[in-house]
Amino acid sequence: MTPHPSKMFPVSWDQFHRDARALAWRLTDAGPFHAIICITRGGLVPAAVIARELEIRMIDTICIASYHDYKNQGELKVLKDISDSVKQSNGGKGKGVLVIDDLTDTGKTARIVRDMLPEAHFATVYAKPAGRPLVDTFVTEVSQDTWILFPWDMGMSYQAPINEGSKG
Template sequence: MVDARSDKAFPVSWDQFHRDARALTWRLSGDQKWQAIVCVTRGGLVPAAIVARELGIRMIETICVASYHNYKDQGSLKVLKPVSQEIIDLGGGEGAGVLVIDDLVDTGRTARLVREMLPKAHYATLYSKPMGRPIVDTFITEVSQDTWIYFPWDMGLTFQPPIAG
């Protein structure tokens, strides 16, 4: 969650996002043979597509959770679509052999909710903030809690003022 007074921004270009998703894949490629990916929508859709392609995974499921209702502040969590029982039952149950992909872990609230449904799944994100970091198994880049990450689908090409003002 970003403080309304914070001007810490971490803009991520499409190129950087793709590099980070491939770096995440490299970290995950030696762990085990994943049976399925569960992507946390909407942020997990793009990295999940990249990871699925790179690892040759065809079984892809979504869990639809709404937490950011105005793009700045996390509100109450709402599960719009849960994970199917077929995915939960993989690997002997509780999501064993399942790879959960999201773009970011912020406070960890969404990750905890997904972990309750899939306690044996491997949770991976591209970006992590300190409050959510203990919840994920694998991530690529950590940013401070008061930094807002601007994903490529959130941005247009505009002038950016210098950090020092």
């Protein structure tokens, strides 16, 4: 992510739910999947929606921290690894595992998980060009200089018109 994104893309709860269901719809023919690995924290909400829609009961997490100040992507840290039972299933390379995240930005987080489970199917709701090659399925591509404002990061407040800042 660029240090100072030039565009903001606010996503409401309703829109995010529709986009997560659209992702589930796209995934129906990509399986079968016996487990979901969601990348926390952003992957928790879409993983819940997709698990329901695809009737997947085995859900695990991998906890990777990258945005330590909500603005700049820093050093990646694996805070919690994938459980051994999911990691070792089907030969240990991720076959039949669905990895879910809200967004792929630079692709750094996706690369860590891809290295762990090279045969897993990686799906995100949103994708940026730098991370796009690491994703098998996504719903919406946004430009690299766009900062997505997810519903769990926002409250109700006034939004200035787009052109308000450009008037001299």
